Amino acid sequence: MVKHPALIGGILLGVFGIAGSALVALTYDSTAERIAQNERDALLRQISTLVPAQELDNDILADTHTVQAPEALGAPSTTVYSGRRDGRISAIVLSPVVAPDGYNGAIRLIIGVRADGTLAGVRVLGHKETPGLGDKIDVSRSDWITHFAGLGMGNLPEADWKVKKDGGHFDQFTGATITPRAVVKAVRKTLNWVASHHATLFATDHPTEQQP
Amino acid sequence: MSEGYGRIIKDGLWGNNQALVALLGLCPLLAVSNTFINALGLGLATTAVITLSNGTVSLIRNIVRPEIRLPVFVLVIASFVTAVELAMNAYFHELYNILGIFIPLIVTNCAIIGRAEAFASRNPLRHSLLDGVSIGLGFTLALVTLGAGRELIGQGTLFADAHLMFGEVASGWTLSVGGNYPGILLAILPPGAFLGLGMMIALKNVIDKGLANRATTVVPATDQAAGQPSAG
Numbered sequence: 001m002v003k004h005p006a007l008i009g010g011i012l013l014g015v016f017g018i019a020g021s022a023l024v025a026l027t028y029d030s031t032a033e034r035i036a037q038n039e040r041d042a043l044l045r046q047i048s049t050l051v052p053a054q055e056l057d058n059d060i061l062a063d064t065h066t067v068q069a070p071e072a073l074g075a076p077s078t079t080v081y082s083g084r085r086d087g088r089i090s091a092i093v094l095s096p097v098v099a100p101d102g103y104n105g106a107i108r109l110i111i112g113v114r115a116d117g118t119l120a121g122v123r124v125l126g127h128k129e130t131p132g133l134g135d136k137i138d139v140s141r142s143d144w145i146t147h148f149a150g151l152g153m154g155n156l157p158e159a160d161w162k163v164k165k166d167g168g169h170f171d172q173f174t175g176a177t178i179t180p181r182a183v184v185k186a187v188r189k190t191l192n193w194v195a196s197h198h199a200t201l202f203a204t205d206h207p208t209e210q211q212p
Numbered sequence: 213m214s215e216g217y218g219r220i221i222k223d224g225l226w227g228n229n230q231a232l233v234a235l236l237g238l239c240p241l242l243a244v245s246n247t248f249i250n251a252l253g254l255g256l257a258t259t260a261v262i263t264l265s266n267g268t269v270s271l272i273r274n275i276v277r278p279e280i281r282l283p284v285f286v287l288v289i290a291s292f293v294t295a296v297e298l299a300m301n302a303y304f305h306e307l308y309n310i311l312g313i314f315i316p317l318i319v320t321n322c323a324i325i326g327r328a329e330a331f332a333s334r335n336p337l338r339h340s341l342l343d344g345v346s347i348g349l350g351f352t353l354a355l356v357t358l359g360a361g362r363e364l365i366g367q368g369t370l371f372a373d374a375h376l377m378f379g380e381v382a383s384g385w386t387l388s389v390g391g392n393y394p395g396i397l398l399a400i401l402p403p404g405a406f407l408g409l410g411m412m413i414a415l416k417n418v419i420d421k422g423l424a425n426r427a428t429t430v431v432p433a434t435d436q437a438a439g440q441p442s443a444g
Contacts, residue, residue, distance in 0.1 A: 005277065005279070008277065009279055009280040012275070012276065012277065012280060012284070013280050013283055016272075016284050016287050016288070017287060019291075020287045020288065020290065020291035021291075023291045023292075023295055024294045024295060024298075027294070027295040027298045027299065028298055031298045031301065031302035034302040034303075035298070035301045035302050038301070038302065038305035039305075041305075042305060042306070042309075130397075131366075131400045131401065132366075132367075132395055132400060133397075
């Protein structure tokens, strides 16, 4: 009866392919909105640990533009979120800033800088550092990274932006010096970059571009 | 060739435990078992996929021609994994971020296609669904035991980050062995997973031997693992 078993097999396979794609498409359709909302919420939570939302009166997620400064910020392209109060930009959040020289590759950071040049805070977005040693840069493992808040080139001389082992201000971890050294260096470079672009970054009438 | 329900449950959870006897699905088992909650999350996701795929394969077992059955199984499994991945991203967003690549990689867990081929394609729907749940929970049990052990020895806590799965109610569930437990790094690193799994298999064999010795009059159960596909 079956003359072309290969043909029937092919058709059956096609039918299952369509059914499978339909299932995936339906699930995607019913979850897409919630996933986008989750991602927005996660980003907003991350940003508000650096710059508290009550300090700002604008929608910081919508007030963004991108900059290309791979030399200073480590990433091919970095998003700048501008937090405003009464129209003036009081703080910016840069994400991601990449410290390329971690112990196990790049460390991705999010860095908040206030208009007066001090740090609103630094957090780690992603890293591959050794568990138990280098992962103390993660705020869930230790409070080391929270000590950046409030520091700036104004109250800590550039020569002190090193780990203590190199004669600087910042603690290293027992058994892990390379990781904090990489983070401190990335933060220092970011502060210098922000200082040299201060006029444009904090200009009140800065052209903003809406991001979806 | 349908089997009794009790037998299916017992095989899935213990006798033919995919992680401890068949040694299938080792990649996620070893990679994600660093904390209890990670292990539970991946275990339950795997259980969902294996139950859905077993059910579907059982329903279509008489339509699908033998020569295209493997591609069809792969299609079914891949579709369900993608659906589960999207659902986890929507409802357990932070856990999804932690488990990362291992959720899409459920598709490569040989235990799933192994059950589709060895069981669901030859048994009626109800048996196949029960087999999926049992095998999935057996895998979850092994994963969670290993995860709890590694978390306890490696960082001295249990149920850390439970809020990722159970919401804010669970944020106080974390148990800690004491203020300055230094943590044994080996348990968190990949070798700890191999050592832990080895000890669990050894323990299971000891228990099985003890049971067999106690019931000397009973003929020892035949090894269910024989004849299973054994690729990783």
